[in-house]
Amino acid sequence: MDIQNETRATLCRCGASQNKPFCDNTHQEIGFEATETDPIICEGEYETGGKLTIIAHTNGPLEVQGNFEIIGADSETLFRGNKTWLCRCGGSGKKPFCDSTHKKNGFTAE
DSSP, X not given: OOOTTOSOOOBOOSSOOTTTTXXXXXXXXXXXXXXXXXXXXXXXXXXXXXXXEEEEOTTSOEEEEEXXXXXXXXXXXXXXXXXXXXXXXXXXXXXXXXXXXXXXXXXXXX
């Protein structure tokens, strides 16, 4: 799949996908239950459009940079802005955002 021109992506947050940073539906097999945080909506510098960059940090979170929105499973806006870090170990208490739990639970990924 050529993701360079996509406008939407589903990212793994259970930590078990074999196609990180993307979701491959492994969460269904392992019984992962998503817990949404309270909306964290950042105002100010957010604009629509432009380049989006996702950096998968080795053994750590996804760093997302650019103009973007994160919409939860309940269709609520969780984040609107231009930079955040997303959990991909599945252990964060602030899902979908990283809270550094990956450092404690031994998460490994390239």
